[in-house]
Every structure is written in structure tokens, then in C-alpha cells.
Amino acid sequence: MAQAAASTKRGLGTTERRDLWWVEPLAVGLGLLGFITYATWAAFQGNHYSFGPYISPFYSPEVFGDSQHSWFGPVPAWWPAFLPFSPALLILWAPGGFRLTCYYYRGSYYKALWADPPACAVGEPRGGYRGERSFPLIIQNVHRYFLYLAVLFLFFLAYDVWKALWFTDAAGAVHFGIGVGTIVLAVNVILLGSYALGCHSMRHLIGGRHDELKNAIFGRNCYNCVTVLNRNHMRWAWFSLFWVAFSDVYVRLCSMGVWTDWRII
Numbered sequence: 001m002a003q004a005a006a007s008t009k010r011g012l013g014t015t016e017r018r019d020l021w022w023v024e025p026l027a028v029g030l031g032l033l034g035f036i037t038y039a040t041w042a043a044f045q046g047n048h049y050s051f052g053p054y055i056s057p058f059y060s061p062e063v064f065g066d067s068q069h070s071w072f073g074p075v076p077a078w079w080p081a082f083l084p085f086s087p088a089l090l091i092l093w094a095p096g097g098f099r100l101t102c103y104y105y106r107g108s109y110y111k112a113l114w115a116d117p118p119a120c121a122v123g124e125p126r127g128g129y130r131g132e133r134s135f136p137l138i139i140q141n142v143h144r145y146f147l148y149l150a151v152l153f154l155f156f157l158a159y160d161v162w163k164a165l166w167f168t169d170a171a172g173a174v175h176f177g178i179g180v181g182t183i184v185l186a187v188n189v190i191l192l193g194s195y196a197l198g199c200h201s202m203r204h205l206i207g208g209r210h211d212e213l214k215n216a217i218f219g220r221n222c223y224n225c226v227t228v229l230n231r232n233h234m235r236w237a238w239f240s241l242f243w244v245a246f247s248d249v250y251v252r253l254c255s256m257g258v259w260t261d262w263r264i265i
Contacts, residue, residue, distance in 0.1 A: 012115060014123035021119040029112035032105075035241055039092070042248050046086035048255040049248070053164045054181045056248040057188055061156045062087045069163075098150040101143035103200045104237050144201040154193050161186045167263075178265040181250060188240075188247045195236035198229025 015021065042049075042058055049056040050067040062069045064076055065087035075085050099105055110116045117124035132140050164182040168174050196202070207223035229236065253259040 011123050012125045013118065015119075015121055017119075017121055021122060025112040025115075025118050028108050031238070031241075032109055032112060035245055038245055039096075039248075042245075042252070043088035043092055044084060044086055046084070046088070048252045049088070051181065051251050051255040051261065052168070053166055054179075054185060054251045054254070054261075055160055055163075056088075056251045057157055057160070057185070057192075057244050058092060058248045059088045060153075060160050061091060063090050069160075094146065094149040095153055098143070098146040098196070099237075099241070101140045101146055102237065103143070104234055106140060144205070147196070147199055147201045147205070150196045150199075154189065154196060157185070157189045157192065161189055176265070177263055179261045179263050181254060181261045183264075184247050184250050188243050191236065191240040191243045194229050195233070195240040198226060198231075198233050198236055200230065200233070202226055203230050 039058065042056070049059040050062075050069055055062060055067065055069045059065070060069070061071060063071050064074065064079075064085075066074050070087070079085055111118055115125055130137070132138055161182065164185050165176055165178065166174050167177045167179070203223070203226045206226050207220070250259065254261045
């Protein structure tokens, strides 16, 4: 029996599939690596993250910093001089942890980056399966707690959209307006909200842990709304990932004078 099992063991990439099974994991891997690379670079910059009433979502909320959006002023005196400072480094762990432990993203980077397995019916590099019930992957269960932080961040980002409606003119007067940046930040909140509120953990929280939907904490209608978002969770995950990076790019290039923020109203 042991010899038979050994003879059927397949190495990495071994498969009888004749389709282009490798295209999807390759595209997913490139997409994730591209975002991680850019987000890491942007987080360590510590500059060009705000422009007028706009602030990059990578830096919001700005707990400490030099822009007008800072809650508690510039870099605190207790910050170690040998450590680089960027306002983004204080807060990105929360939304980053939410995405890292997301059920959809787990399946994506397990395949695309770990080849575990690279695709259905394709050989993988290891011979055993431990699942997520043992260390270290059991840590992924903190996803439900990162959900609470993600929802809190939605309020911060929505408030940023409100601030992006008020512009200061040359005379120092503040007036209502809508710029392209206002729309960019508003779309970002919509996409992030659709992604976070359609999360599997949110669906469970709203009513999935009850045997009867009529006993759902927030009612069946709320449960149905979350379910509708959950059906397209993969799309919301990618749309929001792309748009949050684009939002940072938009604010950054406007701050650098590369792009002009056209005023609609």
C-alpha cells in the first residue's frame, strides 16, 4: 500500500490538464505582488500623501503627521530617531491584516504565491496537508476581528470624502465644491464598503450563525443585503484593491503637480 501511494505522488505542476490552467494563478500572483510592492513603497514615502482637502486612503486616519489632516500634530518626540517615520506605518496593519486573512485572498495567494496547490488537479510541492487548524495558519482565524477594524476604517474614509467637499480659496475662505479627487475618494469608499460588508465573516455576524434567518441579529433584510454583496466578493476584492491604490496615485500625483485636479463644482 505504501509503495502504491508513493507511486501516485505527483510533483509540482504535474497534471493531465490540457487547458491553460496556469494563466489565472499567474495573473493573480502578478496582481498581488504588484499591489504589495506599490503599497509598501507608498507607505514608506511619508510625503505627497495629501493635496488640499484630499488625503490618500493609505494614510488615513493620519494619527501623527505634517499635513492638515493630522489628528495629533507632527512626529511625536518619543518616536525612535533610528526608525523611519511615515503616518501610513501606524495604521496600514489594520486594513492589511483584514485583506491578508480574507477567505478569498487566502485561496488566491495559497495558489498563486505558494502553489498550494497551483490549480485544481495540479501537483503541489508538498506531500501532506495540515490545513488551518494548526500553527501557523490557525492565526488566519483573527480575520473576524480585523473585520471590526475594517468597518471602523470605513467611517474614517467616509469622513475624508466629506472633507473633500470643502475647498479653501486664495483668500482663505472655505466653500463647497466637488473635484475629480472627491469622486475618486467617494468611489473608493463604495468599493471598500462593498468588499468589507460582503465579507464572509460579516455574513456570519449578521445572521449566518443562527439556525433560522428570522432570528438574525439585524433582520433578514440585512442578511440578504450582505448575501448579495457576498456573491460578488471576489470582484469587490479586486476592484477595491485596484481603486485604493489608484486613489493614492491620484492624490500623490496631484500633490506633486503632475496631475491637475479638475473642479466639477
